[in-house]
Amino acid sequence: MSLSRGWWIAFVLAPVAVLAEGSALADPAVVLPHGIHRSATGRYVQDLCDHDQPMYCMAHRLLPIEYRPGDSVEEVIRLHPAFQPGMGPSDILTAYSIPSGSASGGKIVAIGDQPDSHALSDVNQYRAGYGIPALALCPGNGLPTGSGTPCFASVDENGANINANIGDSGQSDGETSLDMDMISAACPDCSILLIQFPSALSADLRASAATAAMLGASAMSISWGGPEGGDCAPPGCKFTTPGHLVVAAAGDAGYDLNLMGGMTPSYPGSAMDVLGIGGTTLTPGSPETVWNDGSQGGATGSGCSVQFPPPPFQTAFGASHFGTCMLRDSTDLSAAAESTVNGGGIAEYTAIFGGWGAVVGTSAAAPMVAAIFTRLGLTDAISNDLGFVYKHISAFNDVTTGSNGTCTDTVQCTAGPGWDGPTGVGTPNGAMLAPLGTGSSSGSSSGSSSGSSSGSSSGSSSGSSSGSSSGSSSGANLPDAGSGSGGDGGANNDTSPTAKAGCGCAAVGSGSVDATIDAFALLALGGAATLLVRRRRQTPPR
Numbered sequence: 001m002s003l004s005r006g007w008w009i010a011f012v013l014a015p016v017a018v019l020a021e022g023s024a025l026a027d028p029a030v031v032l033p034h035g036i037h038r039s040a041t042g043r044y045v046q047d048l049c050d051h052d053q054p055m056y057c058m059a060h061r062l063l064p065i066e067y068r069p070g071d072s073v074e075e076v077i078r079l080h081p082a083f084q085p086g087m088g089p090s091d092i093l094t095a096y097s098i099p100s101g102s103a104s105g106g107k108i109v110a111i112g113d114q115p116d117s118h119a120l121s122d123v124n125q126y127r128a129g130y131g132i133p134a135l136a137l138c139p140g141n142g143l144p145t146g147s148g149t150p151c152f153a154s155v156d157e158n159g160a161n162i163n164a165n166i167g168d169s170g171q172s173d174g175e176t177s178l179d180m181d182m183i184s185a186a187c188p189d190c191s192i193l194l195i196q197f198p199s200a201l202s203a204d205l206r207a208s209a210a211t212a213a214m215l216g217a218s219a220m221s222i223s224w225g226g227p228e229g230g231d232c233a234p235p236g237c238k239f240t241t242p243g244h245l246v247v248a249a250a251g252d253a254g255y256d257l258n259l260m261g262g263m264t265p266s267y268p269g270s271a272m273d274v275l276g277i278g279g280t281t282l283t284p285g286s287p288e289t290v291w292n293d294g295s296q297g298g299a300t301g302s303g304c305s306v307q308f309p310p311p312p313f314q315t316a317f318g319a320s321h322f323g324t325c326m327l328r329d330s331t332d333l334s335a336a337a338e339s340t341v342n343g344g345g346i347a348e349y350t351a352i353f354g355g356w357g358a359v360v361g362t363s364a365a366a367p368m369v370a371a372i373f374t375r376l377g378l379t380d381a382i383s384n385d386l387g388f389v390y391k392h393i394s395a396f397n398d399v400t401t402g403s404n405g406t407c408t409d410t411v412q413c414t415a416g417p418g419w420d421g422p423t424g425v426g427t428p429n430g431a432m433l434a435p436l437g438t439g440s441s442s443g444s445s446s447g448s449s450s451g452s453s454s455g456s457s458s459g460s461s462s463g464s465s466s467g468s469s470s471g472s473s474s475g476a477n478l479p480d481a482g483s484g485s486g487g488d489g490g491a492n493n494d495t496s497p498t499a500k501a502g503c504g505c506a507a508v509g510s511g512s513v514d515a516t517i518d519a520f521a522l523l524a525l526g527g528a529a530t531l532l533v534r535r536r537r538q539t540p541p542r
Helices: 005-022 073-079 089-095 119-129 170-186 202-214 312-317 362-375 379-384 430-436 513-538
Strands: 036-038 044-047 060-062 108-113 151-156 191-196 219-222 224-227 245-249 253-255 275-282 299-302 333-339 346-350 355-360 454-462 466-474
Touching (some): 170 191, 170 346, 170 362, 219 362, 224 245, 275 299, 275 362, 333 346, 362 379
Parallel strands (some): 108 219, 253 299, 275 333
Antiparallel strands (some): 036 044, 044 060, 060 355, 346 355
């Protein structure tokens, strides 16, 4: 029995049509809205702030899987409000073996962000969802004291109290929420000091760090950055001072970053007196890997400075660890910037985005590290000697798999034993770091919430490198896996540095599912054409 020509064409081309429909955005001709990108996994992400600015934040929210190009993001979120957010507090406590209780006792963690009038209500929604007691405005003069009951305060970059009558900065409110949520997750009894700057410029970041130190913050996290070569030159650019530690996100554009057309690491993560924080992907029960969601989805930053000489703490560690880099190598340590928990990403609550959602980026890793170090009583020791993390490398979980780009000097872009460019000395191991801190780790933080969503989280650890944590949640909007262990828990023994030679830089990532789908579609079309030609040749003329 012969097939009609029309049926045959439909039969051959049907798989191609299905493939094209399933990968509508695989077509390189499709132009995505400004600030929206497609990751290597096929998931769409939206920048939390404008990357066309001189300095921008390092975070991106995962859009609902129903999003398609041309859709209104707000409408898609309104229609699909229950899409699952990702990693919650108990996942962090477990992954980093954080002992129960805290040494913080109201110590202050500061963040520098743009104005956000919803800041306090947003962070308290997050805390309620995971059973963490709410923060109140700091009493008295409205400023935290660094001890006692934790509280919230907001000031401008010069220290003036602006807890009321503050403005908003649109989507970058999501960055502020993420920073506060990560502090709440990793150090629930830390006070939060929000320092609001009018524009994210290098001078604003330095002024904010000075204000944080003046107001008694133990640590400050900066989730903003841009290319080197601005208004800051050695020996200026002061951030960290004794008793006040500053950490900064290493960036989300992969190896060497290629920011604004210039190949430089992200500043101030590359500053000489700031700890640069890279990002990992956290999968409960498995070792962490380098965070790399592809050239459009984001990847942790790393690279050799073009401006700053090697800081004393890296010189003391040994030049052989840093390959051919003769200047400041930008990433010192790392923490989760992405997870595979509950559909991926890191949970946050932001009113401007309609409530619960999930984000990715080193903007999550930096405040997480600042809060962990504060909780463990380590900020004094580290702020007085940034080499602390290198001297105690065995107290960090070694990340040995993954890369954030391509380079001939492989230590700069590929994870391996000991220090490497994407993850530095590794991720914190709270059980091993806690004995190195000051103060006691006693007491606990617990609570519950009810209504449409609820959750609880607790963390504990025992022995030298193990931890346990449990968490649960109910309701459509608040999952927190609370099980498994993200880190490999192994000591980081950097005993065999390998000599590296040469450095060739390439754009982050080596392709994506888009390219694979496009190639497959072309092959299918070619095969269909061949079959049609053969069919025509074999059909006798009528």
